[in-house]
Amino acid sequence: MSHITLFYLCSISTVLFSQVSSLQEDYYWREYTGSIPGDAVVGGKDINGHDIYMGQAYIRNHGLIVVQIYPGVKEVHAAIAGIKTVSTYVKILCGPQENFYWLPANATDLHLSLLDKHAVIGGHNDGYGQINIGRIKHEGETKIGKINSWAVGGAYFYFNNKGKEGVNVKSYEILIYRNADIDVRIKSN
Ligand SMILES: *[C@@H]1O[C@H](CO)[C@@H](O)[C@H](O)[C@H]1NC(C)=O
Numbered sequence: 001m002s003h004i005t006l007f008y009l010c011s012i013s014t015v016l017f018s019q020v021s022s023l024q025e026d027y028y029w030r031e032y033t034g035s036i037p038g039d040a041v042v043g044g045k046d047i048n049g050h051d052i053y054m055g056q057a058y059i060r061n062h063g064l065i066v067v068q069i070y071p072g073v074k075e076v077h078a079a080i081a082g083i084k085t086v087s088t089y090v091k092i093l094c095g096p097q098e099n100f101y102w103l104p105a106n107a108t109d110l111h112l113s114l115l116d117k118h119a120v121i122g123g124h125n126d127g128y129g130q131i132n133i134g135r136i137k138h139e140g141e142t143k144i145g146k147i148n149s150w151a152v153g154g155a156y157f158y159f160n161n162k163g164k165e166g167v168n169v170k171s172y173e174i175l176i177y178r179n180a181d182i183d184v185r186i187k188s189n
Contacts, residue, residue: 077160107153110152
């Protein structure tokens with residue numbers, strides 16, 4: 001192998017490596033005040049077929065809770081000890097849409113399903129731990145809510161069910177961020 005070839009290979013791995021590192025941190029929460037940023041991640045459809053989004057709201061004494069965002073609607077409804085309605089300090093999930101996917105999962109086996117995956121962190125329950133972003137299909141539309149991932153063996157899903165807290169949902173989908181390392185390895189084989 002000539003020196004020039006070696007140099008060329010090294011440059012390629014440097015490029016690959018920097019792409020991998022940037023991919024892994026390529027999602028973020030933007031402030032949400034009613035309008036949807038261009039890079040917001042679509043989470044599903046409402047009853048009228050319009051895109052809905054993933055949000056995060058701070059609820060005093062309860063934590064940072066995953067909420068559903070309807071375009072143009074500033075208020076969000078967090079399912080935590082009932083329903084808490086807020087319109088300040090709300091954030092919206094943004095990033096490259098193609099790097100996210102939904103994985104079917106359930107409350108009993110969630111921790112096993114996530115062993116080699118990066119579930120997007122949705123926030124936390126004060127005093128308990130981390131929550132992830134979940135969704136179900138309910139009465140013809142997508143419902144975004146929180147998954148209590150901190151509860152191993154009982155990681156249930158919670159959502160706003162028309163103003164009431166939908167609790168202890170066992171089967172759902174969880175939002176995953178693609179593991180760039182695995183993708184690169186598969187492609188080079
Ligand atoms: C829960 O998820 C695991 C892993 O995907 C699967 O093997 C199992 O059948 C599921 N259980 C139920 C009750 O859906």
